Amino acid sequence: MSNVRQVQVTFDCADPRALSLFWNEVLGYQLPPPPPGFGSWDEFAATLPPEQRNSASACVDPAGVGPRLFFQRVPEGKSAKNRVHLDVRAAPGLEGEERMAALEAECERLVALGAARQQRHEPRPPLSGGFIVMADPEGNEFCLD
Incomplete structure (x- = not known):
């Protein structure tokens, strides 16, 4: 069970x-x-x-x-950084420049929908393939991964 x-x-x-x-x-x-x-x-x-x-x-x-x-x-607005966030898997299996180009394309699409771009993190193998930190229209952080 x-x-x-x-x-x-x-x-x-x-x-x-x-x-x-x-x-x-x-x-x-x-x-x-x-x-x-x-x-x-x-x-x-x-x-x-x-x-x-x-x-x-x-x-x-x-x-x-x-x-x-x-x-x-809720009546109150967001007041601090999220302690938990979503990672939106926009480039699974991609690496290097191809990965970052896919993340940038998705970032542009989401900005057009009301998201805000916050910061790009370059690939740092083996710890990270690179990602982009975003915020939704109400300021909740999420990452394009």
């Missing part, structure tokens, strides 16, 4: 819907289906009191393999 558990990664944020849509684009994820009886999340949200609308959102791997991401609205 296995004790392996699935994990969900939760983000505190100001705009759950917008942040979940950003991460859908980054990862190729999608919104989960709306609750039974509703044709869309917007239809469901219309049934909520205004103060509860956009209080949470999620995105899921359409293949059901990757972890679910959950976004919850």
Whole structure:
């Protein structure tokens, strides 16, 4: 019998819907289906009191393999560097200049979606193949690896 558990990664944020849509684009994820009886999340949200609308959102791997991401609205803004972050595997198996070119191309795509580039780290074999530190639209750090 296995004790392996699935994990969900939760983000505190100001705009759950917008942040979940950003991460859908980054990862190729999608919104989960709306609750039974509703044709869309917007239809469901219309049934909520205004103060509860956009209080949470999620995105899921359409293949059901990757972890679910959950976004919850909180009143305070981000105040410090993340202690845990996502590494988005944008260049698996690539090395050297080819790897860094693939990371740069993905960085450009994500900046166009609202991410911010923070710092490029050059390859340092055998410890690192090189990576780019980014921030999502609400300032949560992540790496292109």
